[in-house]
Amino acid sequence: MRWRFAWLAVLWCAAAPAAAAIGFAALAAETPPATLSATGLFADMGAKRLAPGVVPYAVAAPLFSDHADKARGIALPPGTRARLVGDGLLVFPVGTVLVKSFGYPASAAGPAVTIETRLLVRRESGWVALPYVWDADGREAYLRRAGARVPVRFAAGGQVFSLGWQVPNVNQCKGCHAEGGALMPLGVKARNLVATGDLARLAALGLLLGTQAMPVRAPVPRVADVAAPVEARARAYLDANCGHCHRRQGSASNSGLFLDWEEQDPVAIGIGRRPVAAGRGSGGHSFAIDPGRPARSILLFRMESTEPGVMMPELGRTLPDPEGIALVRAWIAGLKP
Numbered sequence: 001m002r003w004r005f006a007w008l009a010v011l012w013c014a015a016a017p018a019a020a021a022i023g024f025a026a027l028a029a030e031t032p033p034a035t036l037s038a039t040g041l042f043a044d045m046g047a048k049r050l051a052p053g054v055v056p057y058a059v060a061a062p063l064f065s066d067h068a069d070k071a072r073g074i075a076l077p078p079g080t081r082a083r084l085v086g087d088g089l090l091v092f093p094v095g096t097v098l099v100k101s102f103g104y105p106a107s108a109a110g111p112a113v114t115i116e117t118r119l120l121v122r123r124e125s126g127w128v129a130l131p132y133v134w135d136a137d138g139r140e141a142y143l144r145r146a147g148a149r150v151p152v153r154f155a156a157g158g159q160v161f162s163l164g165w166q167v168p169n170v171n172q173c174k175g176c177h178a179e180g181g182a183l184m185p186l187g188v189k190a191r192n193l194v195a196t197g198d199l200a201r202l203a204a205l206g207l208l209l210g211t212q213a214m215p216v217r218a219p220v221p222r223v224a225d226v227a228a229p230v231e232a233r234a235r236a237y238l239d240a241n242c243g244h245c246h247r248r249q250g251s252a253s254n255s256g257l258f259l260d261w262e263e264q265d266p267v268a269i270g271i272g273r274r275p276v277a278a279g280r281g282s283g284g285h286s287f288a289i290d291p292g293r294p295a296r297s298i299l300l301f302r303m304e305s306t307e308p309g310v311m312m313p314e315l316g317r318t319l320p321d322p323e324g325i326a327l328v329r330a331w332i333a334g335l336k337p
Contacts, residue, residue, distance in 0.1 A: 022053050024077050024095045027121045036132040036141035046139050057198040059187040060220045061240035064321040067156035073099040084210035087191040096122040107155035116167045127183040129173040145170050176244050194219035234331035237324050281310050291335035
């Protein structure tokens with residue numbers, strides 16, 4: 001498991017169901033609060049402590065974002081519940097707020113820092129994205145619809161990195177979150193909440209409908225769980241990091257490469273599959289996944305790249321993910337040629 005925010009343990013304690021102080025109406029307004037403190041989502045901005053009514057959660061397979069830690073929360077309007085429909089995305093009532101904060105812990109590179117908190121708000125017209133950027137003191141965050149670039153310095157894997165963190169503007173969020181032209185959440189799928197215990201916890205808090213009538217059939221394992229099969233962990237990683245675009249209804253569907261958890265066709269997953277179009281993105285290799293030969297697999301070549309136009313995923317990262325690369329390499333190496 002990667003580093004956690006120093007304050008993450010505080011967030012996990014903030015699971016009270018009361019939500020009266022949260023500014024649901026303000027967040028639903030055409031002009032939402034200019035500051036994060038005005039949303040009522042945090043009880044203590046300095047300590048990053050979520051307000052009562054914001055339920056923390058984690059996902060079994062998170063998206064890699066340049067080694068950043070993430071802290072997530074869900075706030076439902078009083079008296080409402082989310083609905084479980086199969087293994088996929090929970091169906092949230094109008095007014096729901098999804099909270100995700102990004103940052104780095106204290107290290108030799110510098111003190112702990114919280115960079116941004118992204119909100120997804122379910123309005124009558126659909127989901128909208130609201131990015132809030134924290135100030136240097138870490139005591140307030142400000143709405144930045146146009147995005148921002150924030151210089152950060154952090155340590156990971158024994159190295160120190162300095163980079164310009166890109167806070168996406170509200171339109172760029174659709175690069176990953178688009179489904180049928182509409183903005184949609186990604187991680188809060190039933191199958192992604194089983195291994196973390198959060199699906200059961202939401203049900204125990206009375207915030208979820210349908211758990212008995214529609215049990216999860218194919219839960220995603222924790223990517224970091226070395227006791228789980230390598231193939232399942234690798235598929236879970238690819239689902240979280242690639243599957244939102246590389247699926248049959250996704251923006252990369254014309255590639256014919258489908259890396260989402262539900263896909264069952266080995267060739268569609270890329271095993272022994274030649275690319276639709278060759279080019280520098282192929283690295284001179286012939287197959288998306290060359291069984292038993294990770295060094296000759298286009299998928300791994302693009303995961304290792306940091307070159308714009310070649311690297312995959314093309315959004316959300318500037319650095320390669322050593323842990324994810326090692327996991328996918330081990331899976332491909334174990335496939336029979």
